[in-house]
Amino acid sequence: MPLTTAELERLLERVLDPVLSSRRTVSESATSLSQCTEKSQQFALQWLKIVCATNAELGYRFITNVAAAMSRMDLQLVEQWVVNALDIYDQSGLYPGTAALIEIDTFIKHSGTHRQAVKLKQERELLGRYLQGLSGRNMQIRSSSHPHTDTESVYLPEVINYFSDRKSNRLVLKAMATHLWGMNRFGTFKRATPDAPGLEQRLSELPDNANKMSIFHALEAERINACISRELPGLKRELNDLSGIPKHDATWQTAIDVLSLPTSTIDDTLKWTRLFLKRRIPLTNSKPWHGSIDIHAAEQASKQRLDKDKTELAKLIEELIQKLDAENSLISDETDKELQISLDNQSEDEQMELSINGEQVQMPPELRKKLEGMLQDLAQIPDEWLNANNNSEESPGNESEDLDLPAELPNSDPVFYYDEWDYQRKHYRKHWCTLYERQIAPGKSGFVDETIAKYHTVVGDLRRSFEILRDDPKTHKRQPFGDDIDLDAVVEANTDMRRGEEMTDRLFLKTQRSDRDIAVMFMVDLSGSTKGWIVDAEREALVLLCEALEVLGDRYAIYGFSGMTRKRCELFTIKQFSETYNESIKQRIAGIKPRDYTRMGVTIRHLTALMDTIDARSRLLITLSDGKPDDYDGYRGDYGIEDTRKALIEARNKGIHPFCITIDRQGSDYLPHMYGAVNYAVVDDVRKLPKEVSEVYCQLTR
Amino acid sequence: MSISAKKDDSLFESEPYYEAQGDEITLFEAAYKNHIPILLKGPTGCGKTRFMEHMAWRLKRPLVTVSCHDDLTASDLVGRYLIVGGETQWIDGPLARAVRQGAICYLDEIVEARKDTTVVIHPLADDRRVLPIEKTGELLKADEHFCLAISYNPGYQSVLKDLKQSTRQRFIAIEFNYPTTNLETQIVVQETGLDRDTASMLVKYAVMTRNLKGNGLDEGASTRLLVHTGKLIMSGIDTRVACRTAIADALTDEPDLLAAINELGTALF
Ligand SMILES: Nc1ncnc2c1ncn2[C@@H]1O[C@H](COP(=O)(O)OP(=O)(O)OP(=O)(O)O)[C@@H](O)[C@H]1O
Numbered sequence: 001m002p003l004t005t006a007e008l009e010r011l012l013e014r015v016l017d018p019v020l021s022s023r024r025t026v027s028e029s030a031t032s033l034s035q036c037t038e039k040s041q042q043f044a045l046q047w048l049k050i051v052c053a054t055n056a057e058l059g060y061r062f063i064t065n066v067a068a069a070m071s072r073m074d075l076q077l078v079e080q081w082v083v084n085a086l087d088i089y090d091q092s093g094l095y096p097g098t099a100a101l102i103e104i105d106t107f108i109k110h111s112g113t114h115r116q117a118v119k120l121k122q123e124r125e126l127l128g129r130y131l132q133g134l135s136g137r138n139m140q141i142r143s144s145s146h147p148h149t150d151t152e153s154v155y156l157p158e159v160i161n162y163f164s165d166r167k168s169n170r171l172v173l174k175a176m177a178t179h180l181w182g183m184n185r186f187g188t189f190k191r192a193t194p195d196a197p198g199l200e201q202r203l204s205e206l207p208d209n210a211n212k213m214s215i216f217h218a219l220e221a222e223r224i225n226a227c228i229s230r231e232l233p234g235l236k237r238e239l240n241d242l243s244g245i246p247k248h249d250a251t252w253q254t255a256i257d258v259l260s261l262p263t264s265t266i267d268d269t270l271k272w273t274r275l276f277l278k279r280r281i282p283l284t285n286s287k288p289w290h291g292s293i294d295i296h297a298a299e300q301a302s303k304q305r306l307d308k309d310k311t312e313l314a315k316l317i318e319e320l321i322q323k324l325d326a327e328n329s330l331i332s333d334e335t336d337k338e339l340q341i342s343l344d345n346q347s348e349d350e351q352m353e354l355s356i357n358g359e360q361v362q363m364p365p366e367l368r369k370k371l372e373g374m375l376q377d378l379a380q381i382p383d384e385w386l387n388a389n390n391n392s393e394e395s396p397g398n399e400s401e402d403l404d405l406p407a408e409l410p411n412s413d414p415v416f417y418y419d420e421w422d423y424q425r426k427h428y429r430k431h432w433c434t435l436y437e438r439q440i441a442p443g444k445s446g447f448v449d450e451t452i453a454k455y456h457t458v459v460g461d462l463r464r465s466f467e468i469l470r471d472d473p474k475t476h477k478r479q480p481f482g483d484d485i486d487l488d489a490v491v492e493a494n495t496d497m498r499r500g501e502e503m504t505d506r507l508f509l510k511t512q513r514s515d516r517d518i519a520v521m522f523m524v525d526l527s528g529s530t531k532g533w534i535v536d537a538e539r540e541a542l543v544l545l546c547e548a549l550e551v552l553g554d555r556y557a558i559y560g561f562s563g564m565t566r567k568r569c570e571l572f573t574i575k576q577f578s579e580t581y582n583e584s585i586k587q588r589i590a591g592i593k594p595r596d597y598t599r600m601g602v603t604i605r606h607l608t609a610l611m612d613t614i615d616a617r618s619r620l621l622i623t624l625s626d627g628k629p630d631d632y633d634g635y636r637g638d639y640g641i642e643d644t645r646k647a648l649i650e651a652r653n654k655g656i657h658p659f660c661i662t663i664d665r666q667g668s669d670y671l672p673h674m675y676g677a678v679n680y681a682v683v684d685d686v687r688k689l690p691k692e693v694s695e696v697y698c699q700l701t702r
Numbered sequence: 703m704s705i706s707a708k709k710d711d712s713l714f715e716s717e718p719y720y721e722a723q724g725d726e727i728t729l730f731e732a733a734y735k736n737h738i739p740i741l742l743k744g745p746t747g748c749g750k751t752r753f754m755e756h757m758a759w760r761l762k763r764p765l766v767t768v769s770c771h772d773d774l775t776a777s778d779l780v781g782r783y784l785i786v787g788g789e790t791q792w793i794d795g796p797l798a799r800a801v802r803q804g805a806i807c808y809l810d811e812i813v814e815a816r817k818d819t820t821v822v823i824h825p826l827a828d829d830r831r832v833l834p835i836e837k838t839g840e841l842l843k844a845d846e847h848f849c850l851a852i853s854y855n856p857g858y859q860s861v862l863k864d865l866k867q868s869t870r871q872r873f874i875a876i877e878f879n880y881p882t883t884n885l886e887t888q889i890v891v892q893e894t895g896l897d898r899d900t901a902s903m904l905v906k907y908a909v910m911t912r913n914l915k916g917n918g919l920d921e922g923a924s925t926r927l928l929v930h931t932g933k934l935i936m937s938g939i940d941t942r943v944a945c946r947t948a949i950a951d952a953l954t955d956e957p958d959l960l961a962a963i964n965e966l967g968t969a970l971f
């Protein structure tokens with residue numbers, strides 16, 4: 001049996017008496033140690049004696065930190081941590097020795113240089129993809145010394161050095177990521193309805209106890225473990241093979257067995273928590289991958305997301321109804337459309353069905369995705385949210401439209417005026433935006449060569465793949481002259497001749513360079529948010545792109561865009577179609593700088609007009625961006641997205657093919673709506689942008 | 703020439719196994735009755751070809767399938783003169799044959815064909831329902847039962863290969879997607895003889911790879927890949943190995959992506 005808080009307090013007081021005072025007690029240390037296993041307690045007490053033999057003050061520091069250390073490292077490493085502090089004390093004295101005990105993070109990070117340690121940095125990308133595969137909702141991976149999830153991101157420690165072998169440490173990191181994902185997937189923070197009390201409140205109604213949060217977390221973590229084991233048997237097997245994972249006593253095991261039933265929910269965890277608190281059951285050991293829980297952060301994020309989801313849901317439903325109306329595919333044409341989403345959560349995977357006024361209709365994928373996401377936050381979506389005529393009246397996008405920002409003066413740059421689409425009025429606002437065509441101040445001249453040197457292998461690869469595109473020879477049949485005889489044609493001519501018809505002279509095959517007739521325009525986001533490595537990556541991307549396009553011979557133009565309010569939209573010419581790729585263009589690429597905001601619609605309209613003067617079989621407009629349309633005067637959210645979408649439709653109607661390359665991981669939430677389901681690519685790592693842009697172009701025009 | 707039309711254009715004797723995803727069967731039948739040509743849209747390996755076989759069986763018509771490629775010429779479809787025993791003889795191409803005998807003609811991956819080839823189906827695909835054979839001067843009127851269907855995968859592909867509006871607006875479009883989880887499990891069970899549990903794990907795996915689509919992966923694992931995997935497992939290959947070879951390695955060569963897909967695989971199996 002582990003020692004209780006009172007027992008520990010007495011023990012510690014005896015050992016540390018000389019350094020204690022009325023303001024300096026051991027009660028906190030005793031509480032946290034009481035939650036440890038018997039083995040860990042023995043370990044701590046034994047080492048306390050050793051440290052105190054050296055210095056009592058150091059002993060006090062040791063005991064206040066040891067519980068935290070033991071939750072982050074296995075005992076072997078905790079031992080290294082103490083010994084390290086004692087060494088430092090011997091060499092440099094009390095203050096540095098104390099610091100070594102307090103800075104557990106630093107120790108772990110430092111010990112992380114050991115071969116067996118696993119660093120998040122190296123695993124981040126893989127884990128990101130892994131989590132994306134597991135679930136529909138995009139979870140970011142961030143680092144934090146106390147691993148938890150706020151339902152938008154999964155926070156993982158920078159280093160895992162729990163076990164003495166690398167494979168096990170990797171597994172712990174993966175299990176931890178999965179566990180935190182699992183809390184979202186299996187409803188730790190799920191509420192019955194938007195107005196139902198959240199977890200924080202429900203917990204506050206349970207009897208007070210210093211261990212309340214820890215007991216709750218331990219029970220809930222075991223419920224989640226069971227869910228994950230059912231979902232991912234492979235992971236379960238691997239985790240079972242880990243050695244030294246603490247076992248539970250009978251009381252805990254009973255609770256865990258019940259919570260492991262497939263039917264158990266967060267409600268059951270709360271029931272058991274109440275029971276445990278009432279009976280004052282001591283804590284059990286948590287598993288190394290459980291991390292911690294931050295209910296407040298999670299509920300905050302979930303609330304914000306729900307508000308957003310609610311408006312987006314209303315929009316998706318309205319679109320669906322409009323589409324069905326336009327297709328006349330609804331039998332009843334009552335104006336009051338009543339949507340019903342029936343959930344069949346009897347079966348293991350929830351099947352959703354959608355009906356309108358009782359008629360079953362196919363659910364569009366975006367709507368399905370949205371609902372699936374929302375059902376991670378809510379057990380049930382309120383009926384009124386599904387009511388099509390209940391369009392939430394949003395505040396108009398341009399509330400601050402009369403913001404009078406002086407346009408930058410003096411202005412001899414060419415000026416253009418464009419309309420802008422107001423989705424709420426369902427009308428254009430006439431001459432709403434003022435666009436200036438600006439020059440770019442040349443940047444340093446060596447930039448392009450440096451970039452090529454930096455990426456020389458990539459440049460080589462790209463050149464080769466673009467050469468394949470270029471040289472993709474087409475064999476034209478039935479030519480009057482050529483490099484080879486067209487057997488089909490000869491046979492045919494022969495039959496013609498025998499039938500007494502005139503024999504054709506088109507009997508040859510001619511191999512010809514493919515007649516690519518492509519004009520492509522790149523529109524590069526220069527908004528303030530690209531500051532730092534994004535704009536660096538954009539610059540490099542343009543260099544690689546130009547190199548590759550020169551090989552290919554496609555006609556191309558490049559523009560940067562930014563601006564501040566509708567009165568100052570700016571377009572920066574980097575390369576026009578008519579210009580050849582030369583030194584001054586290279587310097588313009590080097591000279592691009594992050595500016596202000598992203599008003600996309602007006603830029604697309606302007607470039608569409610420019611493109612319209614170009615005659616080519618295929619005309620492409622490719623946007624490089626880092627996020628949603630966004631401008632200072634309310635051009636954001638739906639307003640910005642809808643105007644951009646409208647501008648893209650206008651471009652498409654002129655026979656221009658728009659495409660978007662973004663580094664916004666959330667891109668797939670809104671880009672399908674603007675560009676169409678297949679006309680965008682998300683690059684999940686800025687560092688890959690330079691290479692990806694050319695590769696996407698290659699794919700797009702192969 | 704690589705035309706994979708069934709030579710004898712025979713009728714299907716037994717019912718090709720097909721699980722309906724929605725109302726596609728009713729839609730197809732209605733279009734068929736009204737002489738409206740049909741465009742099947744959807745990702746690779748989601749059952750389009752199987753659906754056509756099933757419909758041909760249902761409607762009791764022969765099925766002529768042509769897989770289009772960028773060398774396919776109009777005469778490959780329509781026909782040509784050949785010399786047979788010293789005599790010239792007109793030989794119908796698969797399209798002309800289907801038109802004459804009232805078969806269902808399925809042009810698979812139509813966008814792969816050269817643009818000028820696509821144009822020969824235009825007069826067939828509107829209410830004229832004729833196929834002009836330039837060479838013989840014949841204006842071939844389609845049989846009452848003739849039906850034209852084409853397929854098109856609107857996935858991540860070259861903009862140069864987009865389907866022209868003048869072509870696509872002649873068709874009604876039926877959209878296919880991967881079946882729902884339960885249905886897909888059923889298909890894998892039926893096609894491979896695998897037990898339900900393993901089959902549903904395979905489907906789960908496929909869904910995971912589909913979640914990765916767009917971020918590096920062009921397409922997630924198709925139903926076809928699952929059927930392949932199931933067959934490997936039934937032949938005694940270890941489940942993990944089968945998943946690696948028939949799913950992960952089949953999807954991508956990119957090491958980072960491959961690692962993530964395998965990581966998901968190890969978590970599952
Ligand atoms: N709805 C379904 N019913 C029965 N079998 C199916 C169904 N969907 C897919 N399959 C299985 O998947 C396999 C692949 O389907 P199919 O060949 O029809 O794909 P496809 O859509 O024609 O692909 P592609 O576009 O690559 O030609 C089939 O052989 C069959 O085993």
Ligand SMILES: [Mg+2]
Nearest residue numbers: 750751752810
């Ligand atoms: Mg097929």
